Amino acid sequence: MExxxxxxxxxxARRLLPLLLLxxxxxxxxxxxxxxxxxxxxxxxxxxxxxxYTLIMWMAxxxxxxxxxxxxxxSIAYRERPGRVAQQIHGNTRLEVLxxxxxxxxxxVMAVPTITTIQQQATVPPDAMKVIAIxxxxxxxxxxPDNGGVITANELHIPEGKTVAFDVRxxxxxxxxxxxxxxxxIDMMPGHVNKIHFSADKARPEPYLGQCAELCGYxxxxxxxxxxxxxxxxxxxxxxxAKADAKAPVSxxxxxxxxxxxxSACIGCxxxxxxxxxxKLGPSLTHLGARTTIAAGTLENNEAxxxxxxxxxxxxxxxxxxxPMGTSAGGTLSDDEIKAVAAYLLELK
Amino acid sequence: xxxxAGTLAHHENSGVWSWLTTVDHKRIGALYGIxxxxxxxxxxxxxxxVRTQLAVPHGAVVDAKLYNELFTMHxxxxxxxxxxxxxxxxxxFLIPLMIGARDVAFxxxxxxxxxxxxxxxxxxxxxxFFEAPGGGWFNYAPLSEKEFSPGLGIDFYxxxxxxxxxxxxxxxxxxxxTIINMRAPGMTMMRLPVFIWMSLIxxxxxxxxxxxxxxxxxxxxxxxQFGTHFFIAGExxxxxxxxxxxxxxxxxxxxxxxxxxMGIVSEVIPVFSRKPLFGYPAIVFAGMAIAFLGWAVWSHxxxxxxxxxxxxxxxxxxxxxxxxxxGVKVFNWLGTMYGxxxxxxxxxxxxxxxxxxxxxxxxxxxxxxxxxxxxxxQDTYFVVAHLHYVxxxxxxxxxxxxxxxxxxxxxxxxxxxxxxxxxxxLWFIGVNLTxxxxxxxxxxxxxxxxxxxxxxxxxxxxxxxxxxxAFTIAAGVLIFVINFFRSMGQEKTxxxxxxxxxTLEWATSSPPxxxxxxxxxxxxxxxxxWYDRDHNIAPAEPTGEHIHLPPPSYYPILMxxxxxxxxxxxxxxxxxxxxxxxxxxxxxxxxALEPTE
Numbered sequence: 001m002e003x004x005x006x007x008x009x010x011x012x013a014r015r016l017l018p019l020l021l022l023x024x025x026x027x028x029x030x031x032x033x034x035x036x037x038x039x040x041x042x043x044x045x046x047x048x049x050x051x052x053y054t055l056i057m058w059m060a061x062x063x064x065x066x067x068x069x070x071x072x073x074x075s076i077a078y079r080e081r082p083g084r085v086a087q088q089i090h091g092n093t094r095l096e097v098l099x100x101x102x103x104x105x106x107x108x109v110m111a112v113p114t115i116t117t118i119q120q121q122a123t124v125p126p127d128a129m130k131v132i133a134i135x136x137x138x139x140x141x142x143x144x145p146d147n148g149g150v151i152t153a154n155e156l157h158i159p160e161g162k163t164v165a166f167d168v169r170x171x172x173x174x175x176x177x178x179x180x181x182x183x184x185x186i187d188m189m190p191g192h193v194n195k196i197h198f199s200a201d202k203a204r205p206e207p208y209l210g211q212c213a214e215l216c217g218y219x220x221x222x223x224x225x226x227x228x229x230x231x232x233x234x235x236x237x238x239x240x241x242a243k244a245d246a247k248a249p250v251s252x253x254x255x256x257x258x259x260x261x262x263x264s265a266c267i268g269c270x271x272x273x274x275x276x277x278x279x280k281l282g283p284s285l286t287h288l289g290a291r292t293t294i295a296a297g298t299l300e301n302n303e304a305x306x307x308x309x310x311x312x313x314x315x316x317x318x319x320x321x322x323x324p325m326g327t328s329a330g331g332t333l334s335d336d337e338i339k340a341v342a343a344y345l346l347e348l349k
Numbered sequence: 350x351x352x353x354a355g356t357l358a359h360h361e362n363s364g365v366w367s368w369l370t371t372v373d374h375k376r377i378g379a380l381y382g383i384x385x386x387x388x389x390x391x392x393x394x395x396x397x398x399v400r401t402q403l404a405v406p407h408g409a410v411v412d413a414k415l416y417n418e419l420f421t422m423h424x425x426x427x428x429x430x431x432x433x434x435x436x437x438x439x440x441x442f443l444i445p446l447m448i449g450a451r452d453v454a455f456x457x458x459x460x461x462x463x464x465x466x467x468x469x470x471x472x473x474x475x476x477x478f479f480e481a482p483g484g485g486w487f488n489y490a491p492l493s494e495k496e497f498s499p500g501l502g503i504d505f506y507x508x509x510x511x512x513x514x515x516x517x518x519x520x521x522x523x524x525x526x527t528i529i530n531m532r533a534p535g536m537t538m539m540r541l542p543v544f545i546w547m548s549l550i551x552x553x554x555x556x557x558x559x560x561x562x563x564x565x566x567x568x569x570x571x572x573x574q575f576g577t578h579f580f581i582a583g584e585x586x587x588x589x590x591x592x593x594x595x596x597x598x599x600x601x602x603x604x605x606x607x608x609x610x611m612g613i614v615s616e617v618i619p620v621f622s623r624k625p626l627f628g629y630p631a632i633v634f635a636g637m638a639i640a641f642l643g644w645a646v647w648s649h650x651x652x653x654x655x656x657x658x659x660x661x662x663x664x665x666x667x668x669x670x671x672x673x674x675x676g677v678k679v680f681n682w683l684g685t686m687y688g689x690x691x692x693x694x695x696x697x698x699x700x701x702x703x704x705x706x707x708x709x710x711x712x713x714x715x716x717x718x719x720x721x722x723x724x725x726x727q728d729t730y731f732v733v734a735h736l737h738y739v740x741x742x743x744x745x746x747x748x749x750x751x752x753x754x755x756x757x758x759x760x761x762x763x764x765x766x767x768x769x770x771x772x773x774x775l776w777f778i779g780v781n782l783t784x785x786x787x788x789x790x791x792x793x794x795x796x797x798x799x800x801x802x803x804x805x806x807x808x809x810x811x812x813x814x815x816x817x818x819a820f821t822i823a824a825g826v827l828i829f830v831i832n833f834f835r836s837m838g839q840e841k842t843x844x845x846x847x848x849x850x851x852t853l854e855w856a857t858s859s860p861p862x863x864x865x866x867x868x869x870x871x872x873x874x875x876x877x878x879w880y881d882r883d884h885n886i887a888p889a890e891p892t893g894e895h896i897h898l899p900p901p902s903y904y905p906i907l908m909x910x911x912x913x914x915x916x917x918x919x920x921x922x923x924x925x926x927x928x929x930x931x932x933x934x935x936x937x938x939x940x941a942l943e944p945t946e
Contacts, residue, residue: 111669115662118658212796218417
């Protein structure tokens with residue numbers, strides 16, 4: 001008797017546990033507001049995705065609950081009992097045909113909206129604005145051929161409601177371009193130009209978060225970017241500023257910094273438009289001061305962080321391709337010189 | 350009987366040398382099992398380190414480089430050194446016994462498979478002393494090229510997988526020949542136990558899947574060692590080529606991992622439900638359909654590579670179709686429980702848990718069969734949840750069911766049921782606590798393979814829960830290990846057929862004698878022992894015929910040493926490869942001329 005009671009407890013726990021977990025999760029999905037949640041729809045591609053996704057999610061949950069209930073029911077109803085004799089059944093053709101047809105029906109219901117959505121995702125509106133997104137170890141470069149050739153890094157600005165068609169590329173290994181709330185991901189393949197397009201619904205001050213999704217080396221986790229969705233007017237203002245050459249330094253410290261910058265290794269990799277620095281290996285710094293973050297969206301853009309970064313970027317981003325600049329890390333710049341360079345960069349609004 | 354004893358007297362049956370030279374499929378099965386389970390625990394340690402790092406935002410237990418190596422080696426260890434060889438362990442032990450044979454078709458080849466596996470496993474693991482591979486288990490080019498991964502890690506990956514592939518290929522050919530040619534009288538194909546059917550299917554999958562992987566590995570080896578450009582864009586190569594070759598292997602590989610577990614539960618569920626398997630032909634044909642369709646879905650791992658609307662549509666449809674035979678299997682297992690008198694011991698609990706957990710993995714698999722949905726799932730924790738439900742909730746749970754079920758046959762002893770149920774509940778709760786929240790984290794946008802994350806993303810709570818779950822799993826496995834050693838210290842009390850099972854391995858003593866069966870059994874039904882019981886057919890008396898058993902041989906382990914030396918060439922000096930070739934050639938020579946008596 002005691003044995004049987006224990007079995008019953010076990011099996012009901014087996015039934016309850018997944019249900020309990022499921023209900024907690026569903027509740028949290030609705031309640032939780034995570035900045036990278038794929039369930040928050042703020043762009044056209046993610047809206048397309050959630051067409052079939054919603055349907056498939058419901059079908060999955062119903063299948064899940066029914067299968068678990070059936071398993072639990074059979075476990076309890078046919079558990080060992082004194083005097084019970086197992087029925088020697090070898091099969092039942094009608095039943096087996098039926099439960100072959102059930103998955104067939106489920107698959108058909110899933111496949112139809114899937115295929116129509118694939119077609120919709122492949123159709124680009126003719127008036128889309130073009131942006132080129134390029135993956136580098138470990139940062140994102142954005143070029144705006146339709147907007148006077150603006151080049152920026154790690155912080156993408158797009159106008160609200162306007163479809164942006166991305167040409168997605170990579171210069172080294174495979175990365176992925178992904179802003180969960182706006183769109184699904186697309187790989188950045190070396191030697192290929194991949195395409196994705198979407199529009200963001202509404203302008204808002206806080207950015208949407210993006211992140212590389214394909215393992216790309218040590219700092220894969222630190223390869224992030226931000227998408228600012230602006231009103232058309234704000235976007236035009238941003239473009240006008242981003243197109244312009246870098247501003248001349250004003251404060252004495254920044255002037256000193258500009259001078260150090262121009263005679264150091266910095267100009268071997270970076271561009272500051274309007275100066276002698278024209279290299280393209282690292283991100284453009286022409287308007288670095290106007291960006292909210294540094295180190296591919298991982299750190300707030302302020303004096304202290306910039307100094308730390310210049311001193312030895314690998315401390316912040318393991319594997320960083322930028323060599324250490326501080327003398328104590330093996331570079332050539334003293335702490336005071338680094339302070340000056342940081343002051344200069346922050347003035348590049 | 351006298352002849353039987355006379356034959357056995359030829360062989361030394363104890364001591365290290367007897368294990369190194371054994372060609373007995375049961376002993377090789379035991380070697381596979383113990384080696385693979387040790388690697389299973391080592392892979393678990395790697396997983397615990399990964400989970401500890403991720404328990405809180407900005408974790409600082411390991412650095413970025415070591416983290417990449419840990420998750421890569423965790424996957425390689427679990428897939429190639431634990432789950433695949435655990436399947437091979439069951440196949441080695443059970444295939445001859447379940448089809449009524451005295452050994453596999455090629456006993457020395459069987460030993461060679463094991464020793465090559467052992468060498469490859471040690472070689473791959475030894476990478477931790479230099480630099481472990483850190484490019485993920487699918488090791489995408491061009492990150493795996495010399496320019497981006499200059500260290501030895503990727504070279505270890507390349508030669509390690511090549512060596513392991515040789516082992517799997519030999520085992521697969523051996524098993525396929527054994528199953529087709531060495532069945533006992535009356536054991537027609539449609540009377541084969543489902544585990545044997547699944548083994549046959551896996552053998553063909555391996556034979557066909559390993560060549561594309563080998564091609565890819567050789568190309569990568571040449572890129573890294575000899576400056577070719579197979580996967581380098583801009584120099585005539587293309588990184589997407591690696592993905593196609595890898596996944597043409599990689600997707601069937603998933604079925605290679607899960608089908609043994611499907612075979613195991615198809616044996617366990619009928620025995621403890623005390624009724625025949627429901628819809629045997631449907632289960633067999635569904636297994637074949639899954640394996641066949643498995644060749645036409647590889648690009649669903651590549652939906653985000655920019656492959657265009659037409660291939661997205663085709664591969665999505667093919668992938669969804671796999672849900673149909675998979676659903677048929679699940680319903681047939683449930684149909685087997687219907688109307689039964691189910692004995693819920695540890696083996697059966699694991700088998701029923703397999704149905705539930707595998708179904709969860711199957712359902713999430715169908716979800717990202719839809720390319721638009723996959724745009725949000727790909728490379729997130731949702732995929733990590735899916736694959737772990739299939740491989741841990743499915744494959745490993747099924748393997749534990751098999752261990753509890755066949756333990757008396759393999760050792761003559763029983764595992765303790767109380768400890769077994771403690772193990773079961775820790776495992777069941779731990780698996781769900783670890784892997785279910787991963788669906789949710791994927792939904793919240795957490796990418797896989799990141800060693801750190803910010804606090805503001807709301808990922809912290811469930812990551813902590815998962816880490817607790819991972820340690821719960823580890824506790825369960827620890828209980829199992831204790832149970833194992835306790836049982837091994839006890840008397841052999843198991844009779845021939847303690848569970849009242851229907852298949853042939855239960856017709857001989859527990860553990861079976863070296864020659865497996867005194868008399869080769871005659872099969873009259875799909876459930877031979879139940880048929881004989883119900884029709885009062887007594888087992889035949891031994892006739893005193895001469896039983897030929899192959900003598901032990903040291904050539905397999907010698908040749909395996911040569912193979913491993915060959916593989917070490919690219920890691921150190923190519924002269925080692927030459928030495929390895931000489932040893933292998935000498936081994937083949939001696940092998941061919943070795944007397945068989």
